[in-house]
Amino acid sequence: MNYYNALLLTPGPTPVAQEILHATQQPMVGHRSTDFEAIAEEAFQALKPTFGTKNNVMILTSSGTSALEASMLNIANPDDEIVIIVSGAFGNRFKQIAETYYNNVHIYDVEWGQAVDVDAFMDYLQSLNTSITAVFSQYCETSTAVLHPVNELGHALKQFDDSIYFIVDGVSCIGAVDVDLERDDIDVLVSGSQKAIMLPPGLAFVAYNDRAKERFSEVTTPRFYLDLNKYLTSLSKNSTPFTPNVSLFRGVNAYAKLIEREGLENVISRHYAIRDALRQALKALELELLVQDEYASPTVTAFVPQSKEELNYLKGELKSRFNITIAGGQGHLKGEILRIGHMGQISPFDILHVVSALEILVSDFRQKSYIGTAITQYMEVIKAYV
Numbered sequence: 485m486n487y488y489n490a491l492l493l494t495p496g497p498t499p500v501a502q503e504i505l506h507a508t509q510q511p512m513v514g515h516r517s518t519d520f521e522a523i524a525e526e527a528f529q530a531l532k533p534t535f536g537t538k539n540n541v542m543i544l545t546s547s548g549t550s551a552l553e554a555s556m557l558n559i560a561n562p563d564d565e566i567v568i569i570v571s572g573a574f575g576n577r578f579k580q581i582a583e584t585y586y587n588n589v590h591i592y593d594v595e596w597g598q599a600v601d602v603d604a605f606m607d608y609l610q611s612l613n614t615s616i617t618a619v620f621s622q623y624c625e626t627s628t629a630v631l632h633p634v635n636e637l638g639h640a641l642k643q644f645d646d647s648i649y650f651i652v653d654g655v656s657c658i659g660a661v662d663v664d665l666e667r668d669d670i671d672v673l674v675s676g677s678q679k680a681i682m683l684p685p686g687l688a689f690v691a692y693n694d695r696a697k698e699r700f701s702e703v704t705t706p707r708f709y710l711d712l713n714k715y716l717t718s719l720s721k722n723s724t725p726f727t728p729n730v731s732l733f734r735g736v737n738a739y740a741k742l743i744e745r746e747g748l749e750n751v752i753s754r755h756y757a758i759r760d761a762l763r764q765a766l767k768a769l770e771l772e773l774l775v776q777d778e779y780a781s782p783t784v785t786a787f788v789p790q791s792k793e794e795l796n797y798l799k800g801e802l803k804s805r806f807n808i809t810i811a812g813g814q815g816h817l818k819g820e821i822l823r824i825g826h827m828g829q830i831s832p833f834d835i836l837h838v839v840s841a842l843e844i845l846v847s848d849f850r851q852k853s854y855i856g857t858a859i860t861q862y863m864e865v866i867k868a869y870v
């Protein structure tokens with residue numbers, strides 16, 4: 485049988501809405517023109533609700549990692565003490581960046597698949613017995629599908645020492661979670677274009693509060709392309725320091741219109757409904773969930789097939805028979821887990837495709853019928869939502 489519409493269910497890149505594609509395909513304009521200034525002015529403001537910030541959001545023409553790197557280089561001086569929470573492959577990314585530039589890096593390891601325990605982390609900070617400049621954490625650790633309690637962490641950090649900067653990597657969840665820099669005590673929040681913001685890859689975003697903005701101008705760590713002061717100066721003139729991806733800036737504006745139409749709250753609750761329904765469906769298929777309910781991300785779900793053979797079979801057959809792409813594991817979870825991304829322009833019925841395909845594949849592989857079991861569980865949750 486032919487499945488004509490490919491379904492991209494990786495935790496980024498994600499399907500790009502028609503309206504966004506259309507916007508990105510408009511004729512080019514000069515990036516030093518008033519045409520672009522109008523596009524940029526709109527884009528810098530358009531992202532404010534998504535990031536929960538009152539400041540215009542900086543837009544870099546580079547992938548999410550550049551924003552991780554920029555968030556560090558503009559907040560900490562080379563000899564400052566910084567702490568990285570590592571709970572998966574993207575915590576490791578922060579660690580690698582830190583070890584490239586910094587002399588006093590403290591790593592707080594969290595078991596992959598677990599969320600950070602805020603009390604235990606605060607005890608660790610206390611035990612360091614030194615003055616910490618900044619703490620870095622993922623919001624959603626994409627490699628494990630954990631959503632960390634950043635709000636709780638932000639409050640605890642401020643209470644512990646309100647001079648500490650709290651930097652959050654929200655690459656794989658911003659656009660699908662309720663975040664507010666002020667309320668959550670986050671100083672810098674970064675993200676990328678190709679996840680819940682549902683653009684093609686190629687832009688990175690940096691949201692910041694006033695305290696962080698002040699700090700960017702004081703930090704002496706060498707940086708050039710990623711000097712956020714340059715972006716801030718340009719931003720105030722509705723411009724960018726280097727040639728921007730004009731097409732994707734237009735995409736940002738199209739994204740914001742879509743979100744405004746659906747309502748950010750509705751967008752967020754759609755993600756959570758899909759998460760909850762998918763988890764029930766996977767349980768019905770006797771596929772173990774990697775993450776406990778409390779910390780399960782609304783954007784990506786990780787599960788553990790019953791054997792390596794089953795894992796390879798499910799991933800391979802989803803692609804070859806059903807035209808559905810999902811993701812495997814990363815780091816030591818490679819070959820151990822599968823991940824289904826469900827962020828951006830994904831409807832509950834898109835995920836129903838993968839649930840029903842999994843029913844067939846699991847039934848075939850285990851020689852035991854699961855037909856109807858997972859979709860029933862799935863629809864029981866979805867019916868309360870639609």
Ligand SMILES: Cc1ncc(COP(=O)(O)O)c(C=O)c1O
Pocket residue numbers: 495496547548549550552574577622624625626627653654655656676
């Ligand atoms: C949580 C997180 N941080 C950082 C990145 C890196 O982003 P990029 O690949 O766009 O550089 C990713 C990409 O998957 C991610 O999921």
